[in-house]
Amino acid sequence: MSQVKYYIFVFLACFCSLASAQLDSVEDTEKLAIKLQEHLDQAKLSSDRGDYYNAKNSLQNALDISKKIEDKSSEGKIYTKIAKVQFLVNEQDQANISLTKALQIQRKIDDYPNLAITYNIKGVIYSTKKEYENALEVFNSAKNLFEQEDLDEYISEVTLNEAKAYIALENYEEAKAKLEKTIIIAKKYDQERRLSSALIQSAKVSNALNNIELALSQADEGLAIAKTKKILENVNEAYLTLSDIHENNKDYQSSLDYVKKHLVLSDSILNIKRENLAPGISGQFISNYKDAENAQLKAQVEEVTAESAFTRITTILSIALITILSLLTLSLYKNNNIRLRTNNMLHIKNDELIVAKEKAELASKTKANFLSTVTHELRTPLYAVTGLTNMLLDEKPKEHQIPHLKSLKFSGDYLLTFINDILQINKIEANKVELDPEQFNLKHKLENVISALSNSAKDNETELHFEYDDGLPETFIGDQLKISQILINLLGNAIKFTKDGDIWVRAYKIDQKDNMYNLRFEIEDNGIGITKEKQDHMFESFSQGSVQINRKYGGTGLGLSIVKGLIEILKGKIYLKSELGKGTTFSFEIPLEYTEIAEKLKVEETKKSNKMEDLDLSNVKILIVEDNKINQMITKKILNKMNLYCDVVDNGEDAVEQVKNTTYDVVLMDIHMPGISGLEATKIIRTFDKELTIFALTAVTLEDKMQEFGEAGFDDIISKPFKQEDFEKKLYAALSGEKIVSSFF
Structure with a gap:
């Protein structure tokens, strides 16, 4: 019995010791968390005073603590704060490294609100480096995340930064729309600093659009808020903006007065030229937000859904590329076998030369037909691959998806070059390349x-x-x-x-x-x-x-x-x-x-714009004749982006009937279709319409087919997959009434 009591005593002692150790550990963690917050507070105080180097030291101390207590959320936020300070002291390379670390952590732990803040700061850095297109991309990512998390109050900072980028690009209409949204949100959430800045930026836009009266009103209102709230950098920018407005209004004395005020205030702001330092970053970070767990769960579901859709598309396109490569390998194998057989025939005895010649000609014809067929079979899915990839890139994919899509585009372009090289070698070997002196x-x-x-x-x-x-x-x-x-x-x-x-x-x-x-x-x-x-x-x-x-x-x-x-x-x-x-x-x-x-030099031709935007396209109608559903979608989307109206049919018979019943300006005709081919359909159309412009939109490119296209009545050929500029150039010639320089002759 005493032995049992002894073991119970030992167990209780160990338990108490362990509990005490755990309690000490919790207390230590709490102390470190308090210390972490003290460093963050000190960093903010130093940063507000413009003492960025001490701010960096405080943030580094906070970062060390966050790593020690394994607080990933704080670690990500601190890297973002460090990046902001590094940027302010002109350490841009280090700032980008810190932002990258922040992004990696925040993506890993699904910290979407702070991920949005990091994107916003990354966009500001891009803007300061005058990389405005890159800036607008990451601003859009930040805005989407804030909207996803129902954090509308933070969107105003992003839209304000977007507006500044559009002003720099002289896209004043877009800037105006972004500023209107900023003002609405800033007023709703009493964001005086952003409201003041948005009004001053609006004044710049109005001045650029020569609305002087409105520009003065907006600048004065923004200046009044900045003075009331003692936002010196906004006061300074308002002075400079008012100087520009008065100069535009030819009131040079007022312009000079505001320039002087601007210079005096600039001198009084210690060690900081406010206009050149991280415009638009408020430095506020999110630690708590409503319904955090539900919001994160929702974000995760949406992310997974998006990833799943993207993965499906990437898989389909990858399979298409693999299929194309397989077909290409097969074509090269057969091509080499045919060439070897032909070469062997040339070395047989004299009494068999006639037979050998006939076989060689048959082999050459077989090779040409084979390559023609393979070319079409390769180019048709390649048109889908390149077309879908370009569509996905144009539809603002997520930042981490862009490298995958660019890789896919590179692979498609590389494969197209490979196919064109093979075809050119085939033409050279077949002596079908003609000189054009x-x-x-x-x-x-x-x-x-x-x-x-x-x-x-x-x-x-x-x-x-x-x-x-x-x-x-x-x-x-x-x-x-x-x-x-x-x-x-x-x-x-x-x-x-x-x-x-x-x-x-x-x-x-x-x-x-x-x-x-x-x-x-x-x-x-x-x-x-x-x-x-x-x-x-x-x-x-x-x-x-x-x-x-x-x-x-x-x-x-x-x-x-x-x-x-x-x-x-x-x-x-x-x-x-x-x-x-x-x-x-x-x-x-x-x-x-x-x-x-x-x-x-063809100066006049050089001066011609050859741009679709120069034409009145409101009444232009185009007919797409294509049996492949994916190719239908891609061609139609390309035309729609050019503000062109188009109808679609999927066979030659329907194309003939459609042309009979509707007046079209251009027909884009595929060649290989079920029923009558594009060649036959064009021949029929030419029996009752000689003037209609008909392009062969096809993957067939070998010269031995060109004469056949010309005889059928096509005006020209647009080879799939086509380059956008080549496609637009030929459409422009057709729609503007210029003479089409045909590829057939």
Whole structure:
């Protein structure tokens, strides 16, 4: 029995000891929490006095405590406060790091109210750096979160910051709308500081719109509130705004008086130029808000729903890309097999040459048909991929979704380039590339190519040098588009493989006979170079320096193959000289005919705006003929964004009937559809309407189809997926009455 009592005693002693330790731990945590709040209060006091360095020290002490007691909510808020102070003392890089840490914590713990505040401050930093588009994006994210959490009183600060960004962009109508909303909310919640600032900003907008009377009234009202509440930075800004208004009103004496007041007050504000320091940040942070748990739960549900929808879209688009890549791989495999069989046939005995020739022609035709079919099958889903991605990017996705969508867009654009390269190689091999000689200024052409790629060179911290031989004339006759493509490929390659170096572009004469010049072009870089064993294969399709280089620098390995083919078509030769680690020089020689006639710049064409906004589109009607529902939606949305009205039918028969019964300005006709094809439908339409503009909106691009399109009655072809500017240019030509430059001839 005594033994039992002993164990009970030990147990009670341990329990009491543990309870005492836990009590001490709780008391320690409470003491640290009190200390944390003291540091925060001290930081606010120092910040209000403009003593930002002491404010930083107090915030750092508070941050250490929040980490010690594992208070993630406080930790996130403190990082935001630190970022604000760092920004005020011009430590912008550190401020961005602190904001990133705050965002990571707040997203992880679903602290949406303080996440919104962090977005707002991030937007202010963007605005101060004059990155207004980025600022407006994060301001919108902040506003959406405040609305989601029913924290309307905090929205006024965001809309005020949005207005300032729009004023900087001179978008006064948008600024006016944001300021009206700010004033309503500020009055509702007695936010005198924001109300005063919003009235002063409204005065700026009214002044810009030449409403002087209203501008003076708004500025005076904002100034009166600022004086009453002793908001010195607003008083100072009001003085400057009133000076601008009076100057606009040609009351120069009043303007001078307010400038003097502004200068005197600026001198009296210790160590701070208020107009340049974090405009719009109130420094207020949310610690409590009504129905916190319900609000957070609601936010989590909405977030999950949004994520789910986004994930579904991303998955669909990813599957589409994988499918496209699979089809592409299959097409390349079949293409290579056909080419190998054709090459083998060329080496058989003489008595079998006729049979071999027939088989080779059949193989070539089969390859062309196969590539035509595969091209269509690739481009159709790719149109959906790129179209949906652009739509999602235009519909203000969440900040963390933007990188995924941009990656998807990059993949789609890369794949489209890959397909176009394969098609061009196929055309070169089939001898279907024709020369288009015209008069042009060679020196200007080289300068334009260098200018177009100069940003890419800057990104790699590489300097471009241009050397044009003094004795070399400038104007020649030749295929300038193909020359441009060669130069762009070679210079683009040099930039890709040259980091923090130099690239030289040279042009000079080798020899001359009458007006025919043999010219040499060199693109030399001091980049990574190419190994000797790889140099012999550099002009083969799908060849790059190595697998590792391909993965690191990207590219399909088709560019140099295309370059060689184009140079041979121009009756020239290409050479390569390279040393690993020291650089590479690509040089090519081509003949060009000199012309004494000076190049005529098409000034009038350059001056033309060619913008849809210049046309009256109110009565324009367009018919979309497309059987694919996704493509219907994408094309219609693109047209709607251009303020164009359109009808949609999904087959050729309905298209014919629709054109008979309704007057349209333009028809966008798909080719492959159930029932009668787009070609047949167009032929029927041309029997009763010769004038209607009909574009083939299709994925088919091979030249052997072009003549067929022209004979059917199409005005031109718009290849899917198309570039927005190309699409608008052709529509503009059709709707403005300009002559359409057809791709068929």
